[in-house]
Structure formats: structure tokens, C-alpha cells
Ligand SMILES: Cc1cc2nc3c(=O)[nH]c(=O)nc-3n(C[C@H](O)[C@H](O)[C@H](O)COP(=O)(O)OP(=O)(O)OC[C@H]3O[C@@H](n4cnc5c(N)ncnc54)[C@H](O)[C@@H]3O)c2cc1C
């Protein structure tokens with residue numbers, strides 16, 4: 415019996431939430447394709463995260479564990495994972511579309527001489543034939559494809575499937591991490607200041623644009639994000655302000671920045687250029703604050719306030735603080 | 742040092758997409774094409790590496806339509822020494838077959854460094870570099886926004902969720918380039934003239950069958966027309982109410 419494999423991502427010993435979302439996608443496939451959901455995770459000292467996978471939807475967890483895998487190495491991890499995909503008879507291999515997922519699964523698929531469909535928002539298996547939907551042209555179109563090579567590999571866009579929870583009782587199998595020659599290896603991870611919520615995982619994204627006039631005024635955006643409480647909201651930016659050097663590129667939302675689809679996106683002083691919309695149009699609810707009633711951002715916004723950011727944002731921050739405080 | 746830069750011709754990012762009658766491709770009428778934005782960073786990085794090493798050949802390669810001669814000439818005007826155009830009439834949307842074809846070419850024309858963009862802005866695959874590296878057994882770092890080479894070892898930096906990763910990597914290697922890596926220098930009249938004399942080889946691509954078939958290409962569902970809640974700070978209470986009771990996001 416062939417299985418549906420999820421490559422899980424563990425950072426700092428903790429299982430990343432988008433991996434549990436990939437487990438949900440795998441469960442959907444297993445329902446029509448048959449077989450079990452098997453999770454593969456790499457790292458050093460990953461017992462806790464492996465158990466968490468076994469408790470949340472994985473019927474079997476293969477933990478490739480050992481000092482050699484203390485730091486991420488795309489080539490070494492891909493090789494070990496590809497072997498496990500074969501050993502566990504993987505008909506499909508899923509991973510979250512994160513920085514690691516984008517680096518690792520295309521490499522695994524290359525080793526398995528198959529294709530990989532990236533940034534997938536829906537998966538299917540129909541009479542043994544695997545398919546997926548993915549945004550193309552920066553979300554200006556959606557492509558539905560059918561895999562013609564096996565195994566079917568796909569990276570799953572975060573915030574698109576609910577995280578798997580419960581349905582525990584899976585077994586954890588340990589495999590020693592092979593101490594191969596590493597072609598590339600992570601030497602250091604430099605944390606962004608504080609414990610910032612990653613943009614693509616945030617429940618709320620508050621983005622600012624050129625309408626904020628200068629870098630220092632982004633404090634308004636930061637305060638609004640903070641009003642949602644710790645770990646909820648992240649700050650984003652338009653390319654205009656990234657190009658101006660007000661904000662780092664890691665915060666850019668759009669076609670040449672990050673694609674986010676949070677439950678709530680708030681655009682402040684952003685005109686809504688097509689390349690910006692590409693990065694946020696799939697957010698569940700969009701709020702726009704712009705002083706120009708004709709700004710294109712209002713065409714995609716669910717709720718708009720026409721007004722001066724310097725007046726509206728502090729009032730909104732206060733109201734959100736109160737709403738959060740009152741639960 | 743032989744440096745290869747992979748380049749893709751894609752629709753300009755401000756293009757409005759229309760679906761063709763077959764329901765599987767875009768209608769090319771009125772679409773202007775350009776070099777993929779991220780490939781400009783790859784090309785510039787090749788140029789910087791060549792300048793740093795004081796030697797080397799930069800080859801730009803693309804698998805694309807005959808019209809991609811334009812992007813190849815542009816690459817030649819911006820630092821490539823020679824260009825290779827492997828022609829196909831098909832839209833190249835599948836990473837695996839593209840990687841196979843490029844890997845086959847690279848086996849005949851080995852390079853120490855292969856530079857790609859992080860993502861082609863048409864198929865948005867973000868996979869070619871790692872796929873190619875796997876097939877060639879090369880090292881690879883993706884989405885790189887800082888790169889240094891010393892004593893044959895690269896140190897690359899890349900954004901990950903909420904942090905930056907510093908990766909060391911041996912040559913030969915494939916690097917996929919993100920924005921922020923460098924400031925691409927534009928062509929000038931002199932370099933455009935010089936590019937006309939540089940070699941541009943053209944031959945049909947030997948593309949294997951794609952690893953996926955397009956079933957359909959659709960425009961995304963239109964977002965429902967939103968509403969203007971009101972003007973100025975006075976509209977905030979009404980917005981909060983809508984976010985709570987209608988959108989249920991707070
Ligand atoms: C190849 C390419 C890729 C691109 N990729 C991206 C991308 O990934 N992401 C991206 O964002 N852009 C991208 N762009 C750029 C994009 O085309 C726009 O230029 C950019 O998004 C504009 O940023 P902005 O909305 O902040 O600035 P502007 O367009 O200048 O808009 C500022 C807005 O602020 C409003 N405003 C001014 N003052 C106030 C005030 N006091 N209160 C409230 N509102 C106010 C104005 O009415 C205006 O609507 C790309 C462009 C190209 C060519």
C-alpha cells in the first residue's frame with residue numbers, strides 16, 4: 415500500500431504550524447487515494463516535535479535524527495528524505511511552501527526524478543491521478559494541473575488548510591542522520607529583532623505604503639500591529655517604501671515580495687498597484703485606509719475608510735486595543 | 742570560472758492576464774514580455790563575480806520562444822559574454838522538464854556557478870535552482886539576498902520566516918537570487934552596440950515531456966465589491982463592528 419508523505423519542518427526544536435497544515439492536505443489525499451499519512455522530519459533531538467506529529471494526524475513518523483543534522487543542509491537532508499520516501503512507498507510528498515519547503519522539496523523531487531507543484535492551494539486524487547491548484551502570474555490566474563510523473567510532490571501554501579489536530583496514536587521510528595559530506599550547511603540563524611511574528615504565518619498583517627510620508631511614521635503601523643496582542647500581527651510594506659529604504663525587503667508584500675493570505679490584511683497609505691495586490695488579494699478580509707477615495711486598493715478591500723492615516727490609524731489602534739482587552 | 746545565468750522571458754508584471762480560448766494558456770495579444778525581474782539580480786551577480794575573480798566567462802541561457810532573442814541581447818548588453826537560446830513553441834511552465842533540459846546542457850557545458858532567479862513571475866514555480874542542483878549533484882542555496890565568495894566557498898544569506906539564515910556552500914553551486922542581492926546596472930548605448938557583436942547561439946530545445954499537464958487556467962474569483970465604511974476617524978467604530986460581527990476576524 416502506498417502512502418502520503420509529509421516532510422515536516424522543525425525549527426529550534428518546535429514543529430512549525432504550516433507543517434500541520436500540510437498534514438491536513440495529506441489527510442485529504444489519503445482519504446481518496448488510500449494509504450497512511452507518514453511524516454518525515456529531520457534534525458537533532460527532535461523527539462518532542464516527532465511526538466507532536468504522531469499525536470496530530472501522522473500514522474507514522476520517521477525522525478531522521480542526529481548531530482549531523484543539527485543544522486539544515488539542503489543536499490544532505492534531501493538525500494536522506496528521498497531514501498525514506500522510497501522506503502515508505504510514497505505516492506505523494508507534501509511540504510509547506512516555506513523558505514525550507516521551497517529549498518528542500520524541489521531538491522527531493524529532483525532526486526526522485528519527478529515534478530513538484532509549488533505554492534499549492536488545493537490538492538486532489540481522482541482514480542489514482544493526483545492534481546493540484548496553484549496561483550500563477552502572481553495570483554492573476556489559477557492553474558489546475560494533473561501530475562504525470564510519480565510520486566506527486568507539492569508545496570502547500572500556508573494559511574490555506576486548517577492545522578491537523580488530534581487523531582493521535584501514530585508510531586515514531588528513529589533513523590540515524592547520515593554523516594555525509596555536506597555541500598551546503600546553515601552556519602547561523604540571525605533572529606529578526608524581538609520575537610516578531612513571521613509575515614506569512616501572521617493572523618493579521620498591517621502594511622504601510624508611501625502615504626506614511628517617512629520611515630519614522632511606521633511607528634503608527636507597528637503600534638496598530640501590536641494592538642492585536644503578542645504574536646498575532648506582523649508588519650508589511652509596499653515596494654515603494656522598501657525601495658526608499660524605510661523598511662527591509664523581508665517585509666515587502668507583493669509580486670516581488672511575499673505573498674500573504676491572512677484572515678485580516680490592513681493596507682494603510684498603499685495605492686493598490688497590481689503588483690501589490692498580487693501579494694495580498696487572497697487575504698480573507700481586506701481593510702484599506704487611504705485618503706484618496708479613488709485609490710485602486712478600495713476595489714479589492716472589503717472595508718475602506720477614506721481618510722488621513724495620521725488621524726485614522728491612531729483611532730483604530732485605540733479601538734483594537736479596547737476590543738482585544740474586552741475579548 | 743565558468744558562470745551560467747538562467748533567464749526566462751515572462752509577461753511584464755503589470756500585464757493584465759486574459760485566458761486564451763483553449764482555457765489552458767494566456768492570450769498573448771497585447772502582452773509585452775521582459776526578462777524575469779529576479780533574473781536581473783542573477784545576471785548582475787554573475788558580472789560582479791567575474792569582476793571579483795578577474796576572469797571567467799558569463800553565459801546566459803534560456804529555454805523559450807524565438808522572440809527571447811530580445812532578452813538574450815539584453816543579457817549580452819548587461820554583462821553576459823555569450824548567450825544560448827534553446828527554442829520551443831510551448832509555454833515552459835514545468836520545473837522538472839526545464840531542469841532536465843538545462844541539466845543536459847550543463848553536462849555538456851559544465852559551470853562552476855549557475856545563477857538563477859528565485860522565481861519566474863509567470864509560473865511562479867520557485868523550484869528550478871534546487872531541482873537542477875539535485876540532478877547535477879551540485880550544492881545549492883535558494884532565495885539568496887547576500888553572497889560572498891572567498892577561497893572557493895560561498896557564504897550566502899537568505900530570509901527565512903522571521904529570521905535570516907547564513908549558509909556556507911561549496912562550488913560547484915547553483916544559487917537562486919532574490920531582490921536585495923545587488924543593484925542591477927542598466928545597459929547603455931555602448932554596451933548595447935557591443936552586445937550586437939557577441940555570440941548568440943540558437944538551437945531547438947530538447948525538452949522532455951512535462952511532469953504535469955495543465956487541466957485549466959482560470960481567472961481567480963473576483964472579490965465581492967467592498968464598501969466604504971466612512972470617512973476619517975469617525976468611521977472607526979463602524980469598522981470595528983463590521984470586523985467583529987460580519988467578518989468575524991476580531
Ligand atoms: C517588476 C515590478 C515589481 C513590483 N513588485 C511590487 C511588490 O512586490 N510589492 C509592491 O507593493 N509593489 C511592487 N511594485 C511597485 C508597484 O507598481 C507600486 O509602485 C507600489 O506598490 C506603490 O507603493 P505605494 O502604494 O506605497 O505608493 P503609492 O503608489 O505612491 O501610493 C501611496 C498611497 O498613499 C495614499 N496616501 C498619501 N497620503 C496619505 C495619508 N496621509 N493618509 C492615507 N493615505 C495616504 C495615496 O492616496 C496613495 O494611494 C512592483 C513594480 C514593478 C515594475
Ligand SMILES: Nc1ncnc2c1ncn2[C@@H]1O[C@H](COP(=O)(O)O)[C@@H](O)[C@H]1O
Pocket residue numbers: 746747748749777779780783802803804805833836839856857858859860861862864865866867868869870
Ligand atoms: N525556461 C527557462 N529557461 C531558462 N531559465 C529558466 C527557465 N525557467 C526558469 N528559469 C530559471 O529559473 C528561475 C526560477 O524559475 P522557476 O523555478 O520556474 O520559478 C528563473 O528565475 C530563471 O533563472
